[in-house]
Amino acid sequence: MVLEGTVLVGREFEPVEGRVVVEDGTIARIERDDVDSDDIILPAFVNAHTHIGDSIAKDAGAGLSLDELVAPPDGLKHRLLRDADRSELVAAMHRSLRYMRQGGTGAFVEFREGGVEGVEAIRDALEGVDIEPVVLGRETVEAMEAADGFGASGARDGDFSRERNATRTAGKLFGIHAGERDAMDINPALDLDPDFLVHMVHAEELHFERVEERGTPIVVCPRSNLVTKVGFPPVGDMLERTTVALGTDNVMLNSPSMFREMAFTMKLSDDRVTAPDVLRMATVAGADLAGLNCGCIEPDRDARLLVLDGDSDNLSGYRDPVRAVVRRASVSDVKRVTRPGEFDGDSGGT
Missing domain, CATH: 3.20.20.140 (Metal-dependent hydrolases)
Known part of the structure; x- marks a missing residue:
């Protein structure tokens, strides 16, 4: 499974354009690349x-x-x-x-x-x-x-x-x-x-x-x-x-x-x-x-992820994705919330 967009990576939430690759419910890697997606991907x-x-x-x-x-x-x-x-x-x-x-x-x-x-x-x-x-x-x-x-x-x-x-x-x-x-x-x-x-x-x-x-x-x-x-x-x-x-x-x-x-x-x-x-x-x-293996986008973490529509009427035009998530985003901007179990057996393809 691949999720594309602006990925908020690591504990500092570095905004990275690219993709998150998930294999068997776990984050396998984060790839930097030009992608055609306005989504903002962050930890659930x-x-x-x-x-x-x-x-x-x-x-x-x-x-x-x-x-x-x-x-x-x-x-x-x-x-x-x-x-x-x-x-x-x-x-x-x-x-x-x-x-x-x-x-x-x-x-x-x-x-x-x-x-x-x-x-x-x-x-x-x-x-x-x-x-x-x-x-x-x-x-x-x-x-x-x-x-x-x-x-x-x-x-x-x-x-x-x-x-x-x-x-x-x-x-x-x-x-x-x-x-x-x-x-x-x-x-x-x-x-x-x-x-x-x-x-x-x-x-x-x-x-x-x-x-x-x-x-x-x-x-x-x-x-x-x-x-x-x-x-x-x-x-x-x-x-x-x-x-x-x-x-x-x-x-x-x-x-x-x-x-x-x-x-x-x-x-x-x-x-x-x-x-x-x-x-x-x-x-x-x-x-x-709480001793959970989620909450951060980095390799080997469970793929509990949140995908926001960065081109929603609410978020369109944001300059800082982290500030936009914290100060502005709402439930209406949520496109998807993933869980590790939905990726079972997934080899990482789209």
Whole structure:
């Protein structure tokens, strides 16, 4: 299989006119050449933090505080999840996952409420949707064992030492919310030696020193943070210290669109944050923290790729393809989202 156009190559997203050659679901090589295509080819997005179960309650809870909306066990979302019919929940999650896929997302990292049953429900919701899941169970060790790891609500909600130790023993991923409301739960979260942190809106210098020393990645969700009025994450400070990935957080609060998240992050961040920074946050940074072999166009990576129409009414006339992708592109510009399985047995021909 061959995809032609302007290819955004490597971690720096160097624009290369030419083609991507895919063999058996893997990027075999990138060839420079004059081609007759206006397409822009980039890695499919990795949405590094989602709560897809919230799909049953889109835009519920107007005017409520963060705790009233999402704090366990009795925040609005948790009450709605407990009361939801399973078939309704699965159908709603399926539609959100399908929308994510249509919008260029090739993989996502989900904090899945509901214990083992919640993990099983999202597995059912994924049926027929070609998107790579990393599902982190919540509430119990059993949920972690049924999933790809454990997603902790936050150190202020309890002691997660048992869950952390069990997750480490199982060799799985452990993530935790921290620094969303204030800075009080950041050090306790770091004491657990997590594989990554989520939010860190209120991180201070001493926390960044610990993050940098340990190399702990951070996932930021700027639209969610402003909706809940907790502030805007210090993305520039984070990028100077560690790997930063991008997530859309609760479907209750925002659509799971990485295009919207990138544009919002880019336009509200300071001048230290560049378009390539934000595109890395939306692709390879999330892939790296989740242990996925996608998120970057280079040989031997999985061929989870996104093809945009560079001659759409929206993108026609762009001067910088990376800035155009980050600041301007939308779901309507998507021509194709590839997955490795569709190339099985392909020898590389057109």
